[in-house]
Amino acid sequence: MRAxxxxxTASTTCEAVAEGDSLLIxxxxxxDDAVHLGDIVSFQQPAPRQSxxxxxxxxxxxxxxxxNPENLHDLRRSASHGGARPAGVDQWTWKQDAAx
Numbered sequence: 261m262r263a264x265x266x267x268x269t270a271s272t273t274c275e276a277v278a279e280g281d282s283l284l285i286x287x288x289x290x291x292d293d294a295v296h297l298g299d300i301v302s303f304q305q306p307a308p309r310q311s312x313x314x315x316x317x318x319x320x321x322x323x324x325x326x327x328n329p330e331n332l333h334d335l336r337r338s339a340s341h342g343g344a345r346p347a348g349v350d351q352w353t354w355k356q357d358a359a360x
Contacts, residue, residue, distance in 0.1 A: 262317070265299045276301055277335070284333040287314075290323040303327075 263276035263285055272289035285303065289295055299318040311324045 261303050263301055263303065265295055265297055265301060268295070268297055282334065282336050284335055285327070286331045286333070287325040287327065290314075290325065293319070294321045294323050295319075 261278050261283075263278040263283075265274055265276045267275040268289060269275075274287050274289050274295055276285045276287075277283070278285060295301070295316060296319070299316050302315045302317055304313040304315075308329050309326065312327050313322060313324055315322050
């Protein structure tokens with residue numbers, strides 16, 4: 261699944277919005293110059309609490325992150341201020357794009 265990095269926080273958390281604007285994926289910054297704002301990244305097939313390979317298409321870098329259920333946010337669901345929008349089980353299985 262391809263996503264665009266839309267935010268990198270001071271605590272080095274990255275946020276990427278998946279194509280279609282329905283899913284927000286958060287992950288720890290891998291360090292160095294692996295990820296920058298606006299980069300296009302491709303997540304390989306995820307499994308909760310397991311290492312997932314991520315390809316930064318923009319920079320040609322590959323790194324691994326661990327995604328937990330709280331790392332996927334369904335942007336189609338409303339949330340109260342400070343609330344979460346947990347993604348459903350169906351959003352843990354997505355079609356692979358050409359790069360992933």
